[in-house]
Amino acid sequence: MPVFVPFERKSHLYGANRRLLISENTIQQILSRIDIVDIVGDFVKLKKRGANYLGLCPFHNEKTPSFTVSPSKEIYKCFGCGRSGNAIGFIMEHEKYSYVEAIRWLAQKYNIEVEETELSPEIVAQRQLAESLHIVNEFAQEYFSHTLFETEEGQAVGLSYFQERGFSEDIIRKFQLGYNPDKRDAFARAALKKGYSIEYLQKTGLVVTRNGEPADNYRGRVIFPVHNQTGKVIGFGARILKSNDRAPKYINTPENQLYVKSKLLYGTYFARQAISQADECLLVEGYTDVISLHQAGIENVVASGGTSLTPDQLRLIKKYTGNLTILYDGDAAGVKAALRGLDLALEEGLNVQLALIPDKEDPDSYVRRIGAGAFRDFIRTHKKDFIFFKLEVSLEEAGNDPKRKSELVNQLAETISRINKTEHFTLQQDYIRQCSEILKIDEQGLVSLVNKHLRERLQKQERTRNPAAAAVLPEAAPATEMPGEAEDGAELLLQDDKQERGLVRVLLEHGHRAWDEHSTVAQHIFEAPLEYDLIDNAVVRRILESYKALVEAGQQPETRFFIYHADPEISSLAVAVLHFPYEVSPNWKDMHEIEVTHRDSVYKQDVSSALNYLLLKKIKRLLNENQQDMEKAATPEEQMSCLQLHRHLKEMEYQITGRLGTVILK
Template sequence: ISFLMEHEKYSYVEALRWLAARYNVEIEETETSPEFKQQQQVADSLYIINNFAQKFFSDHLFNTEEGRDIGLSYLKERGFREDIIKKFQIGFNPEAREGFTKAALANQFSLEYLQKSGLVNVRDGNAYDNYRGRIIFPVHNQSGKVMGFGARIIKSNDKAPKYINTPENEIYVKSKILYGSYFARQAIDKADECLLVEGYTDVVSLHQAGIENVVASGGTALTPDQLRLIKKYTNNLTIIYDGDNAGIKAALRGLDLALEESLNVKLVLIPDKEDPDSYVNKVGTMAFNEFIRTNKKDVILFQLDIALKDAGNDSNKKSIVVNQVAETISRINKAEDFTKQQDYIKQCAEILKIEESGLHALVNKFIREKVSKEEFRSNREQRLEEEAGSGMHDMPADAETLALFNKDEIHEQAMIRSLLEFGHKQWNEELKVAEYIFKEMDENHLEELIDNRELVRIYQTYKAWYEAGIEPTARNFLYHDDLKMSSLVVSIMDFNYEISPNWKEHFDGHIATRDELFAEEVFSTLNYLKLRKIKRLMDENQRDLEKATSAEDQLMLVQTHQHLKQMEIELTRQLGTVIFR
């Protein structure tokens, strides 16, 4: 097992299963659910079908007149030798509508699984070959089993796709696959470098030229699973793509993920509108290897160079470039990559002609933001798990988190906080703060404006207690049987803003506290709700104005708008708020 894990880069489980299959030993899986067993059975069936299909396609390529005349001649015109064709088990699906389908059904394969494998389609109750008339590239897993296929069209047909790939199923998950990895794994380990190209033929051509440490992504952005597969063999990734704009964009996709995996990423762009397949056939193995060796570009510095050319002399665009490169560098954030990160900051600051300390601060800002997001996501998932276990749901987040999702929430909470903290204070000679708030809320119908209905429940509960002769405070809610309500009150009262004691060193005289400024706080929170009501009335009035047909209705609605606007101006004047529209 240790030999296989070291030599083949298998995990322990993969090595164990390989040995069991090699020597026909049955492995007893423990604690497997019925669902897992069913999934495993489907996977085994798909592997068996794919193995049959691979042999069928290879046999038709070499041993039928149609295969030799069409498929094999096409591959040889592309420069592929028979030994490399056989190594990659490339085949040919005949033009006959049901050639493979009939053979598979005759061998008792399930039509359901044939469809799931993508080899067969069914239309109007009739089953037929999905890959007919195409060259077939089998896709192998790390132990050499065929997971799926890529089928390339031979004849020119504008309506048909150039490639058809296996649909995702129990064994074929595109985001976890790199074409050619089974054949390249030992060469990558030996060279301590993985060459990444775009297509099937690029891989096959380079292997034929003796360059075997190469895999293909299929032209899609690299995924974390694909990058981890590369990292099993090496930390050095060289991306080799076409030199046109599409090739450059494709090469840069997934860059940040590669940096997060601590991969050393270089980029080589093939010149003269060539691709790796055509270029290696044009210049030969030695010249190709020399070109790769001498034309590797650091992918971050290359990305920066391209972005600066696009930005030109536009200051705003340059500012965006600075942020983009800072965010990219922030992905290099593992302890062992500290020196690499500092080198990038130094080099990029010189290219951008900005202070190194400024770029360093910006990189750290992105790192902090990422950590905060991860902590928030982790805490949220933990909280949801706890709620699911305790039967509690929709527990409130703290004020800062709520502000992210609902900008009005913090103002609604401020009104409830004022009621809980200052409700028993005297507002004027006749009313206490709580009575003033009740009066304003009732007269202006403000309760309906509070979007968080849990806050409405706290308000209504407080009001009922107050009218029953109780003098409620936040403490009454802390011991309430309703856990959602008590938790929300804790969140509301967790108000962390206070005047720093250092102000006394720089400011003479008395500094008013929140307790002394309670009237201003109560007034502003109620006025904020009033402003929201006016805004909603103005929006409704505007919609009515757009629908109005008679001059009389239009005049009335315009006058209503002017009246509401005047009320808004007066309220914002009292609050010291500026209206921007």
């Protein structure tokens, strides 16, 4: 029976509104074939170490291997950077795929046919169009590359241009650069001869019709293919080489089913892993900037094409890193270009910095002149925080004009108001404090102005969503109020989380084992005097409830059921809590005369310890709550009631600590 892949994990390959149905049979076939060592081994060189495999982490730069794969638990974990997950999660993280894209990748690897429910005629037509455009683009890329390397004109004109720019043959082939002959219809004739439809050739922008005849749109130009995140060519940029005042310097693919400029950044496919490893994305303007930096070994770089950044492009960057550094020309136009659209970057939660290239150069020429090492040093020492950079530039422009300074303050407040995520509250406060000092204005006044802009934006959004309710929209929380400050027991809740996760660990690792003659470990845990509604971690509760329901239905869930759970939060927590087994040398006992106890032989103590520590944490929380009630007690009767509860809780605490062998210090 077909099942819906959850919306959050489905592919966007065929449009934002597509709900892709993959059959349960397909998913189960894939899960049954998954070998995490085989899958990870496609990307990481692994060596067997005892029961596990070890290699260099693909997610951060390291020289000593700390990336461990457990075939028995079907999970990986890096003890250097902390990344962990299952086989599907590894493909999603490494290749930056959606869940459905990862499923399709695994299906192709294991030669499993993906079963889908019948699609509507409209979706079928869209899908066929997209596939047809991919095929045409692939042919075009191969044609342009062949022309560049294998024809006399291509070598004399196109290849010589790239070589003059300092591009090596390896980098030209890596980016699949090409050349279109300076003839009216050379490419069109080749494509039509191969049987490609004129309709699709026109949709890709490769061919136009003039006087009823097909003609090449990119003739006499060098070609820069544009790739999507999976490496497929979805469009082209074409640069003219002859001096022609009437023709534009660059022509780009017109928007179509595949090519949507606002959602693309040139070079993403080649940069995605380097961005993740460096935890920083360098953003430049043009194709050649990207290629030159890659050739210099600086690969965490993409290009915007010189336009203002869009929300979709910013979210694309955020898939790989939270740190964006923009490299632009240092002239006035470059400064203005650097500032466009960056308020949106703050709203997306990106940490934005800028480094302006000196001496009227661009990244392409500058890295070729000073070299990769000096270029990296320049970025590190010259990049400036976006807000302070904007403040510096605006102050210089305003001079001593009071009106312009007033406008500056208002613009700055509007920019700071974009930092509106709860987790960035402290950052927002730091900006307000430091900008107030630089501008020599009242800090509270800037706070009020920031809140005003935040309030106006919320009201505007509400009017768009619900015009009738806009009049009664509550005011936004002031920027001086700490989010979560009023939440009772926040510190205790954080302390409890570790114990709650520990209970999930012993349940997943030992739940199937026998507790006594009549029950399993899982049954024993669920019979324990523990109120699960007191568990604060919502994901822990969901795992316990799911596990308990299966046990009560007479089933014994396998650990992999939770590792590959459709709920990504459950899957992530299951992977995070599972232990990697420590390997003990077989010579340890003989060399050191120390008896080493295997964890499997002491699982009952492990289970009891997890239960008792969780109970102890809950009792401590109740003791604290009772102490607060005692301080508020208004009558002797209320005080006596609190004292009796205190004694009862302390007795329970002593009993549990006695079982644990714990000493109570307070």
